[in-house]
Amino acid sequence: xxxxxxxxxxxxxxxLRISVTDxxxxxxxxxxxREIFGSDFPYLERNQIMSFDxxxxxxxxxxxxxxxxVRLTGGEPLLRxxxxxLVSMLALRPVEIAMxxxxxxxxxxxxxxxxxxxxxxxxSLDAIDEATFASITDSGHTVAAVMAGIEAAESVGLGPIxxxxxxxxxxxxxxxxxxxxxxxxxxxxIRFIEYMDVGTTNGWSLDEVVSAEEIRDMFNDLQPLIPKxxxxxxxRYRLPNGSEIGLITSVTEPFCGNCTRARLSADGRLFTCLxxxxxxxxxxxxxxxxxxxxxxxxxxxxxSHREDRYSEIRSESSDAMxxxxxxxxxG
Numbered sequence: 001x002x003x004x005x006x007x008x009x010x011x012x013x014x015x016l017r018i019s020v021t022d023x024x025x026x027x028x029x030x031x032x033x034r035e036i037f038g039s040d041f042p043y044l045e046r047n048q049i050m051s052f053d054x055x056x057x058x059x060x061x062x063x064x065x066x067x068x069x070v071r072l073t074g075g076e077p078l079l080r081x082x083x084x085x086l087v088s089m090l091a092l093r094p095v096e097i098a099m100x101x102x103x104x105x106x107x108x109x110x111x112x113x114x115x116x117x118x119x120x121x122x123x124s125l126d127a128i129d130e131a132t133f134a135s136i137t138d139s140g141h142t143v144a145a146v147m148a149g150i151e152a153a154e155s156v157g158l159g160p161i162x163x164x165x166x167x168x169x170x171x172x173x174x175x176x177x178x179x180x181x182x183x184x185x186x187x188x189x190i191r192f193i194e195y196m197d198v199g200t201t202n203g204w205s206l207d208e209v210v211s212a213e214e215i216r217d218m219f220n221d222l223q224p225l226i227p228k229x230x231x232x233x234x235x236r237y238r239l240p241n242g243s244e245i246g247l248i249t250s251v252t253e254p255f256c257g258n259c260t261r262a263r264l265s266a267d268g269r270l271f272t273c274l275x276x277x278x279x280x281x282x283x284x285x286x287x288x289x290x291x292x293x294x295x296x297x298x299x300x301x302x303x304s305h306r307e308d309r310y311s312e313i314r315s316e317s318s319d320a321m322x323x324x325x326x327x328x329x330x331g
Contacts, residue, residue: 004066005065005299005300005303005304006303007303007304007306007307008304008305008306008307009306009309011257011258011260011306012260013062013065013066013067013260013262013303014067014068014069014260014261015069015071015260015262016059016062016067016069016070016071016261016262016263016264017070017071017073017261017262017263017264017330018055018059018070018071018072018073018263018264018330019073019074019075019077019263019265019266019328019329019330020049020050020055020072020073020074020075020077020080020083020086020266021044021074021076021077021079021080021266022043022044022075022265022266022327023043023074023075023079024037024074024075024076024079024102024327025079025102025104025105025139025141026076026102026137026138026139026141027137027138028126028136028137028138028139028166029135029136029138029171030136030166030168030195030204031325031326031327032325032327033138034138037327044266044267048266048267049266049267050264050266050267050268050283052082052085052086052089054268054283054286054287055086055089055090055264056086056089056090056093057286057292058264058268058282059090059093059095060093060292061292061295061296061299062262062299063093063094063095064296065296065299065300067095067262068094068095068096069095070093070095070096070097070098071097071098071100071122071330072086072087072097072098072099072100073099073100073330074101074327074330075266075330076102076105077099077100077101078101078106078109079105083109083113084109084112084113084115084116085116087113087116087118088116090117091116091117096119096120097117097119097120098118098119098120098121098122099113099118099120099121099122100121100122100123100124100164100330101121101122101123101124101149102123102124102125102137102141102146103123103124103125103145103146103149103150103153104145104146104149105149106123106148106149106150106153107148107149107152110149110152110153110155110156110158111152113158114153114156114157114158118158119158120158120159120160120161120162121153121158121159121161121162122161122162122163122164123146123149123150123153123161123162123163123164124163124164124165124166125143125146125150125163125164125165125179126165126166126172126175127143127175127179128175128178128179128182129143129175130142130143130144132171132172132175133146135171136172150163150188154186159187159188160187160188161187161188162188162190162191162246163179163183163189163190163191164191164193165190165191165192165193166193166195166196167195167210167215168195168208168209169195169207169210171208173210173214176192176215176218177218177219177222180219180239180243180245183243184239184243189236189243189244189245189246190244190246191234191245191247191248192212192215192246192247192248193250194209194210194211194212194248194249194250194251194252195209195210195251196250196251196274196275197251197275198274198275198325198326198329206251209251209252211249211252212235212247212249212252212253213252215247216237219237219239219245223239223240223241224240225237225238225239225245226238226239226240228244233248233255233258234246234247234248235247235248235249235253250274250311254309254311255311256308256309256310256311256312257309257312259273259308261274262303263279263329263330264282265279265328265329265330266328267283268282268283268284268286269281269282270299270302271324271329272302272303272306272308273308273310274310274326274329275308275310275311276308276324276329277324278324279324279329280298280299280302282295282298282299285298
């Protein structure tokens, strides 16, 4: 019988998110605001970032501890050169391989990623109105470029594709129904994410959160939502026309009790919560020659002592907590 690594609350380690770079070609206001992440921002140096061989070795150790799903993130993961080579290495492991991307580089890279063994793509898209999109992403890229990326991913079988939309009050809440309508005739599920207080640079305020209840009400006023079984994160609903939406509700309806995720930053630090302020350095012992068993012991000790449930105790937590930035840890 397979044994699983569990934390203090009985949560298994099943999912691993790996940031392959801390750089991005967008400057989304809720993640990497340009006034902070400008040309002089101290990004990681190349020698600080995990090599593909180092990532693959760590994944093999995590797989031995029960991980069955790996998601490649960033920053923007497609900025990492020759990413398909990493995918081809990970494809030899007994894991599902997914990736979250802003999509604009997919026309160039989707074919090689699919051929290498990538299973699924999630695309971040916060608006389909070009002006709203430009205001949020502050990047010079367009909705049309993202749509071309989605079509490229569909054409090589990287689906079913999911769309992630971070909803922020007075920014893009009016895009919600339009986004669903835009993809209603395609095998694409949209997941609306409550604006979260990840990091310390985005000026987060609870007043800017559009709650899951508000989003449900938007749909129910027009057509009833039909609840489906919940996934590991999203509360899923079906519309009468067969379209699916998901709600990721970490602010107003926390799901900490079901969290099975660990995160690796691009410089090899293990984080057990998206809202963490410190991570366990695995890259240093890896490069120092520690054995797989020794590194596995570090991971076991870290996870078995895990008691994170930030979203459930948010109201009791200090606003001054120095949380790690989303662009560093991955979403």
